[in-house]
Amino acid sequence: MNANQYIQNLFVKKDPEAEAILQSLEDNEIPNISIPPETGHFMTLLIKLSGAKKALEIGALGGYSGLHILRGLPKDGTLLSLEIRDEYVDLAKENLTKAGYGENISYRLGSALDSLEQLKQEKETFDLFFIDADKRNYIHYLEASIALARPNALILVDNTLRGGRVYDPENQEKTTKFIREFNEYLSDHAQLDAIILPIGDGLAMARVKG
Template identity: 45%
Template sequence: MPNQEEYSEQLYTEDALLLKVKQAIKDSGMPEVSIAPGYGRLLTMLVAASRSTRILEIGALGGYSGICLCRGLSKAGRLTSLELKAEYAELAGRHLEEAGFGEAVEYKLGPALDSLKLLEAEGRTFDFFFIDADKENYPNYLEYAIKLAAPGAVIAGDNIFLRGRTLNAEKNGPAVQAMRRFNEMIASDERLTSTLLPAYDGLALAVVK
């Protein structure tokens, strides 16, 4: 019997381009940690439903989530994506180009915290945030997202369960502690309306009041 995620996934056909992105990631020996297909579809829906035009992604990898985010954008929309590794941003950029979003995306290379500091100094604001990079910095990324948020902005954060480690009292490494802190912030920060989705590896969702 399929589990709930397998059952849901088998109702959809993953499109050829997203499959190609995943294959390219595998072939390049990059970590195979793109967002789950069901959450990719959710990102597209949320960007479209919120009519977001300025998206900030933290963690590009091979461009899978970038394509999903851009698919929800209107023609005038733009994606700013922060990525530590130049070779990852390059591959992501090629895939976004292939998806028809080459003009809509800009990559900022280096540690995301440095890029966020610059974006803040430039007075940039965003309607939609997707947090999906180094887990130790999730609480810092959330604070920046709230700072750079336009009123009503949406914040999504992936992998909040760390494949079960977040829930396991015997696991207390830096990533686990940071993720617990992030989840607590999402759940209790009075500046946010939020929920945590438990499918796949968990997705945090919030709207900045």
């Protein structure tokens, strides 16, 4: 057993809504690359503490992280999710509607970089961001999030430890290098207070300075 399994066993209770989303991925033969349950549980808790109302997610898949974000928002909170594959948008929408969040969700289909640029043109702002799509664009997603952030906004980023590969000097995989570069960039960003937590696959959290 490792620390994450121990935490999961203790704190992640039976969760039929979340399990239904994972089942829908399996039924549709979509690989489960959702966040792990302990990361979801932590995100819900953190989002409740943050008081965030308007959230933006990059990478919807089947709506598993979306469910955990929505659970942290108030009843009238909203989640806009950016996703490049229309079948994932349909599935996430269906899953989150079934979970009772149909009124709280919206999606933008297409490349997240394009959608982020559109949102900037539209002068949209958010107080919570969750970045969980193509790793090579993490730095761009971070900068785009800062550009759309309200003061004190919270930015969460998944997979920042990549199962420990980021701190294995022998590992020179392309994606590991992207994440290493991202982590260094994050650690030295003048507009952010930031840290990486070793929960799940490594969750970075940052506060946009007011």
